[in-house]
Amino acid sequence: MDRDRFASISCSVARASGVVADPWALLVLRDLFLGLTRYDELRRDLGVATNVLADRLDRLVDAGLVVRAAYQQAPVRHEYRLTEAGHDLYGVVVALMAWGDRHLAPDGPPMLLVHDVCGHRTTPVVACDRCGGELTNDEVSVRPGPGGRHAPGTAVVAERLTGSVTG
Structure with a gap:
């Protein structure tokens, strides 16, 4: 699959998918979040x-999500550390995990999350950064943004957002 083609689509979901929407890449990120480096x-x-x-790590490094650093010289061995952009994917990975726990784990969740601040088991939710309310498809509206445009990959979406039909 040509992942670079997603970079030109005027959609943040498409661009992000081109970088991380691969099961191995997501599992590498999961392990990095768990402290395996x-x-x-x-x-x-x-x-x-x-x-x-090696390919997934190279992609994550090239995308600026991970940095590679040698921890041994003879032979050369590397460890991988998340960058700020990589750390910012934590919510995405645990939200995907929560969905999998809910819909694909008939024996129960393989891992449980505990919020260290309060000490309670938690399930990730996507929340409004202003009021803290959970964001659901029924309670969120979308408006055109400054980076949006009518183009391949967003043609119908752009029409719905702007209310205008083109070509």
Whole structure:
């Protein structure tokens, strides 16, 4: 799949999907959030082929989500650390996990999240940054943004947002 084609679509979902919408990339991010930083740890945990893991790590580094740093020189071995942009994906990964726990975990969640601040088990929700209310499709409206445009990948969406039909 040509992931670069998503970068030109005037849609943040498309652009983000081009970077992280791959099961192995998301699992690498999950493991980095869990504190696994070394290539060997990631490979052992994920059970993924070395070429696949190397490719996903390269993509995450190229996208600015992860940095690679040598921790050993002979032979050279690297660890991988999340950048600020990578850390910003935490909510996305745990929201995806919460959805999977709800819809795809018949025996219960494989992992439980505990909020260290209050000590309680928690389930991630997407909330309004102003009032704290949960954001649901029924309670959110969308308006045109400054970066939106009528183009491939957003043609019908742009028409609905602006109320105008073109070509």
